[in-house]
Amino acid sequence: MAxxxxxxxxxxxxxxGKISKWHVAEGDAVKKGAPLFxxxxxxxxxxxxxxxxxxxxxxxxxEGAIVPVGTAVAFIYAPGEAVTQVSKPVDQSQPATRPDAGxxxxxxxxxxxxxxxxxxxxxxxARQSGVSLKDVSGSGPRGRIVMADVKAAVVKPLQVLPQHxxxxxxxxxxxxxxxxxxxxxxxxxxxxTVTCDLTNLLNIRESLNAKAPLGSDKSALWKLSINDFVIKxxxxxxxxxxxxxxxxxxxxIQRHHASDVGVAVAIAGGLMTPVVRSAETKTLxxxxxxxxxxxxxxRSRKLLPSEYQGGTTAISNLGMYGIEEFTAIINxxxxxxxxxxxxxxxxxxxxxxxxxxxxxxxxxxxDHRVVDGAVGAKLLQAFRSFIEEPALMLA
Amino acid sequence: xxxxxxxxxxxxxxxxxAMEADERVFIMGEDIGVYGxxxxxxxxxxxxFGEDRxxxxxxxxxxxxxxxVGAALAGSRPILEFQFSDFATLAMxxxxxxxxxxxxxxxxxxxxxxxxxxxxxxxxxxxxxHSQSLEAWLAHVPGLKVVQPxxxxxxxxxxxxxxxDPDPVMIFEHKLLYKIKGDVPEEAYRVPIGKAAxxxxxxxxxxxxxxxxxxxxxxAAEVLAGEGIEVEVIDLRSLRPLDKETxxxxxxxxxxxxCVYEGVKTLGIGAEISAMIAESEAFDFLDAPIxxxxxxxxxxxxxxxxxxxAVPQMENIVEQVRNLARGKI
Numbered sequence: 001m002a003x004x005x006x007x008x009x010x011x012x013x014x015x016x017g018k019i020s021k022w023h024v025a026e027g028d029a030v031k032k033g034a035p036l037f038x039x040x041x042x043x044x045x046x047x048x049x050x051x052x053x054x055x056x057x058x059x060x061x062x063e064g065a066i067v068p069v070g071t072a073v074a075f076i077y078a079p080g081e082a083v084t085q086v087s088k089p090v091d092q093s094q095p096a097t098r099p100d101a102g103x104x105x106x107x108x109x110x111x112x113x114x115x116x117x118x119x120x121x122x123x124x125x126a127r128q129s130g131v132s133l134k135d136v137s138g139s140g141p142r143g144r145i146v147m148a149d150v151k152a153a154v155v156k157p158l159q160v161l162p163q164h165x166x167x168x169x170x171x172x173x174x175x176x177x178x179x180x181x182x183x184x185x186x187x188x189x190x191x192x193t194v195t196c197d198l199t200n201l202l203n204i205r206e207s208l209n210a211k212a213p214l215g216s217d218k219s220a221l222w223k224l225s226i227n228d229f230v231i232k233x234x235x236x237x238x239x240x241x242x243x244x245x246x247x248x249x250x251x252x253i254q255r256h257h258a259s260d261v262g263v264a265v266a267i268a269g270g271l272m273t274p275v276v277r278s279a280e281t282k283t284l285x286x287x288x289x290x291x292x293x294x295x296x297x298x299r300s301r302k303l304l305p306s307e308y309q310g311g312t313t314a315i316s317n318l319g320m321y322g323i324e325e326f327t328a329i330i331n332x333x334x335x336x337x338x339x340x341x342x343x344x345x346x347x348x349x350x351x352x353x354x355x356x357x358x359x360x361x362x363x364x365x366x367d368h369r370v371v372d373g374a375v376g377a378k379l380l381q382a383f384r385s386f387i388e389e390p391a392l393m394l395a
Numbered sequence: 396x397x398x399x400x401x402x403x404x405x406x407x408x409x410x411x412x413a414m415e416a417d418e419r420v421f422i423m424g425e426d427i428g429v430y431g432x433x434x435x436x437x438x439x440x441x442x443x444f445g446e447d448r449x450x451x452x453x454x455x456x457x458x459x460x461x462x463x464v465g466a467a468l469a470g471s472r473p474i475l476e477f478q479f480s481d482f483a484t485l486a487m488x489x490x491x492x493x494x495x496x497x498x499x500x501x502x503x504x505x506x507x508x509x510x511x512x513x514x515x516x517x518x519x520x521x522x523x524x525h526s527q528s529l530e531a532w533l534a535h536v537p538g539l540k541v542v543q544p545x546x547x548x549x550x551x552x553x554x555x556x557x558x559x560d561p562d563p564v565m566i567f568e569h570k571l572l573y574k575i576k577g578d579v580p581e582e583a584y585r586v587p588i589g590k591a592a593x594x595x596x597x598x599x600x601x602x603x604x605x606x607x608x609x610x611x612x613x614x615a616a617e618v619l620a621g622e623g624i625e626v627e628v629i630d631l632r633s634l635r636p637l638d639k640e641t642x643x644x645x646x647x648x649x650x651x652x653x654c655v656y657e658g659v660k661t662l663g664i665g666a667e668i669s670a671m672i673a674e675s676e677a678f679d680f681l682d683a684p685i686x687x688x689x690x691x692x693x694x695x696x697x698x699x700x701x702x703x704x705a706v707p708q709m710e711n712i713v714e715q716v717r718n719l720a721r722g723k724i
Contacts, residue, residue: 121650121682140683140722147650147682148722 002075002083003052005036006142007067014041015137018066019073023047024056030076037073052076057083070117070143118145125150172270180329188368191327192376196387198343198358201229204390208284222285226360227263227317230340231287232393233386235259235279238313241379245312247333248369254333262314262331263291265298272298273331275311284393315340325361335370336379339363360387397580403436403573405547406512409554410437410474412583414444417472420558423450423459424476424512433478434514434573456482460489460511467509468497472558479525480513480567483533494563495538506561510554516569516607516657517706523694526702528658530567530605531667534634540564540588541634545609547577549632552586560588569606569657591638593645597625599720601645603668604655605631608707612655615712624720634664642668643677650682653716657706660689686719688712 007017017039024030024037035047036056050056054076061073077083116123116133122145126133129150136153138145169177205224212220238245238259247254259280262273274294276287297303313335316328319342328339341361347354362383366376386393400408413420421444426433428441428451441449452459456477463473477483483490494507517526534541540562544550550568557564594609595616604612609630616626627645631638646652652672654665665687672678672685688707696702718724 119650119682120679124679141724146722 002077002081004072005051005074005076007069007071007073008048009069009143010046011041014069016066016068017041019061019063020045022063026057026059028056030054030056050076054078070138116145117143119147121147122150129154170269176270183332184329187330189330189365190368190373191363191365192380193325193361193363194380194384196360196362196384198360201387201390202358222288224284224288226343228284228288228291229387229390230315231261231263231276231279232284233383234313234315234338235261236386236393237379237382239280240382241375243375244336244371244379246335246370248367253370256312260311262311262334264314264316265295267299272303272308273314274298274303274308313337319343325363327363328365330365330367335367337365397578399576400547400579401574401576402547402550403434405551405579406436406554407438407440409551410440411443413555413558414448419470420472421448421450422474422476423452423463425452425454425478427451427476432476434570456485457489460486463509464489464493464507467507468505472508474510474512476512480515480529481524481527483513483529491536495536498562499538507563508561509563510557511565513565513567514570515567516571517695517702518571520699522697526695528690530634531658531663533565534664539635542588542632543567543606543634544632545572545606545630547579549586551579552584553588555583556585556588571607589633589636589638591632591641592630593627594630595626595628597627599625599649600651600653600716601627601629601649602653602655602716603629603631603642605664606657608655608657611707611709611712614709615716618713619717624717626716639671643675646672646677647680650680651719653686653688653719655688655707655712657690659692660687661692663689665689683719683722684724686715686724688715
């Protein structure tokens with residue numbers, strides 16, 4: 001039987017080899033151990049010796065051809081042995097010399113017959129892990145694919161995943177995760193959105209801020225923000241809609257007398273929600289001063305538990321980040337939370353004419369166990385009137 | 396209670412135990428009486444049990460085998476010792492055509508409960524006609540059971556199991572093993588026929604070995620362990636019946652199989668084990684070609700250097716199994 005002459009694997013990483021020179025020609029008699037051809041790899045050039053005595057036949061890779069490891073490039077026949085064409089010539093232009101041949105070190109173990117040179121275990125593992133043997137480079141003799149090669153091919157995609165850091169979970173993070181997960185999983189949320197016109201509010205704010213008296217240190221006693229108006233408006237709306245100022249317990253519904261409004265404050269590594277108690281009874285400047293103080297102490301993590309526990313509703317304002325609208329997760333024991341977007345100038349139709357107006361979108365998340373759709377809508381309707389006619393807050 | 400006995404002493408103890416326990420048991424063979432046996436296995440048993448039960452035979456293996464088969468058919472429990480397993484060739488008619496067949500040809504109305512002890516193997520300078528390993532010949536014959544102990548413990552236990560067995564059992568005893576020592580319990584225990592033993596556990600390569608090759612495989616495994624290759628060594632113990640389950644389970648664990656045996660490689664026990672694995676569920680777990688290390692394709696030479704070269708040695712096992720484990724074959 002004829003002896004196969006294959007492209008040998010002379011280097012661990014070698015996937016293909018280039019035949020740089022043949023020392024023999026078709027029909028030449030060769031001696032075992034005599035040089036047959038020269039190969040070039042990425043790293044080295046070397047001579048390949050004849051594996052047997054006989055006559056060289058069926059040379060299938062010409063000089064310059066790049067051939068996958070394990071591929072038969074010729075056969076050595078015993079003198080007088082019948083010559084059969086057992087392998088198709090290696091096509092020099094493709095696939096071996098395709099530009100991407102190196103990337104997909106593929107078809108390395110494929111002899112001309114089209115079968116993969118792979119162990120049963122390698123084939124089985126490839127089947128199970130959905131790896132195509134043509135994507136696997138064989139490390140065994142004559143390019144045979146063994147289990148370790150398939151395993152390496154399976155693992156490869158993982159190796160290109162980005163690195164990541166392990167950030168320890170502190171108690172605040174864990175509390176946020178647990179509370180919000182429980183809220184979102186157990187509270188049936190629904191969402192209502194309104195667009196509020198800010199024209200009047202901005203005018204009043206400007207005027208109030210401009211006329212703020214100076215304190216002993218010559219600085220203005222207040223600088224009201226839109227959010228201060230939002231807090232007061234929501235607190236008064238809850239007073240008008242007492243059904244929504246409530247907390248669900250499994251046995252009864254707590255209906256709260258005061259509107260205690262939590263204000264979400266982003267701090268390093270999480271957020272806190274200090275509560276402005278009985279906000280409906282406080283003036284805008286009182287609210288403004290209180291919120292500034294609570295937020296500053298939240299950031300330095302100096303709040304007392306009594307300052308952030310409880311509450312009946314909350315406000316999350318992402319307007320300063322340019323967020324137009326969003327939905328927030330209710331923070332128990334609250335029944336609602338108001339997600340406040342940015343003040344944005346839009347053209348609106350006034351008497352059939354486009355007029356530029358500042359608008360703000362607010363989305364109320366409601367706990368449907370205590371706040372039905374109409375109740376939530378009533379609350380939001382009241383809120384909108386307070387925002388659009390801030391003078392009502394004085395009534 | 397267990398104490399250290401040589402392989403030969405363990406066999407002698409089994410013979411004495413069986414003869415004491417059962418009057419039907421007797422032993423026969425060339426020079427086993429006053430001379431004590433070619434390898435001094437029967438020793439002074441003739442003085443303890445008399446010439447009627449420790450019977451010297453003429454130099455006619457065919458005749459002695461015929462007597463043994465006839466005695467077994469007639470209700471005795473004969474144990475026939477051959478001086479060399481090579482001489483079983485002279486008794487083939489009785490072993491293969493009579494002992495192995497009569498139970499089947501007579502519809503199960505008779506059985507042939509005889510035991511033949513066959514000293515085998517090379518390494519003693521006994522040359523071509525006294526050094527062969529012919530166990531695979533007899534293991535090819537349905538109706539025979541063929542065992543090959545590798546330790547004093549198993550030599551006694553397998554012999555007692557063979558004497559109990561209702562069918563003919565051939566025990567091949569490697570001559571180089573007679574002097575090795577090991578723990579042997581005093582009581583009359585049995586080692587089941589048809590059950591291999593895992594002598595060393597490993598995850599990388601399974602070696603299935605017989606007789607003296609078990610010891611060489613264990614030495615090789617020790618060397619390879621130093622290189623980080625963990626070899627599992629299975630002592631086959633029985634060639635027929637073959638303990639397929641143990642071998643299959645081991646190969647499914649290690650994915651690599653080497654068969655190491657002293658008989659001529661071609662058509663030997665390694666061929667059977669390789670084919671059995673290729674036919675089994677373990678096929679899908681093979682991660683390398685199956686390796687066979689067997690005897691060279693020549694009669695065992697007299698020249699001691701050539702004699703050694705004709706059968707696998709520890710160094711050969713180390714080299715080839717290392718190549719197998721490292722994916723080089």
